[in-house]
Amino acid sequence: MKPWKVTAVLAVLGAIAGGAAAIPLTFFGKIISGAPNPATLHEYAWNIRVLAVMGAVFSPVFAWGALRHVPIWRAVVEPALAAIAGSIVSMLVMPALFPFTASGPAVASTHLLSKRYENRRPVP
Numbered sequence: 001m002k003p004w005k006v007t008a009v010l011a012v013l014g015a016i017a018g019g020a021a022a023i024p025l026t027f028f029g030k031i032i033s034g035a036p037n038p039a040t041l042h043e044y045a046w047n048i049r050v051l052a053v054m055g056a057v058f059s060p061v062f063a064w065g066a067l068r069h070v071p072i073w074r075a076v077v078e079p080a081l082a083a084i085a086g087s088i089v090s091m092l093v094m095p096a097l098f099p100f101t102a103s104g105p106a107v108a109s110t111h112l113l114s115k116r117y118e119n120r121r122p123v124p
Contacts, residue, residue, distance in 0.1 A: 010060040010072065017080040018055020022047040025087050032091040055080070062110050069117040082109035 026047045030039045059076055067075040086105030090098045 006072075007060045007064070010063045010076070011056040013072065013076045014055035014057075014059020015052040016055070017059070017076050019048045019052035021055070021080050021084050022051040024084055025051070028088050029091055032088070033095065066110050066114040067117070070113045074113060078113060079106040079109045082106050 023044065026039045026044050030037075030043075062079065063070075063072070063075045083103065083106035087098070087102040089105075090101040094101060
């Protein structure tokens with residue numbers, strides 16, 4: 001498969017994973033922050049758009065930069081799940097530092113995956 005096609009697939013998968021991650025983050029974010037009203041459709045739509053764009057941009061960057069030898073599904077899914085879990089924990093433990101601490105687990109997951117697969121042949 002040509003590199004531009006792999007990049008396009010990674011961007012699409014990253015956008016889907018980012019958009020999907022926005023749903024539980026919005027739901028739990030409203031609960032944890034103690035907001036008096038549940039999230040509105042507008043808030044869900046906004047967060048889905050923002051995280052889908054972030055997923056589309058960062059997924060190919062991480063995959064080509066650090067995750068060349070990792071299967072595509074792991075390169076997309078594991079950092080996304082780590083980001084969701086880290087965001088929820090960050091909102092519970094230290095909400096004031098949320099913007100700075102929420103991305104840590106995704107970066108750590110990317111690092112662990114790159115170390116686990118560093119001595120393997122490239123995935124076809």
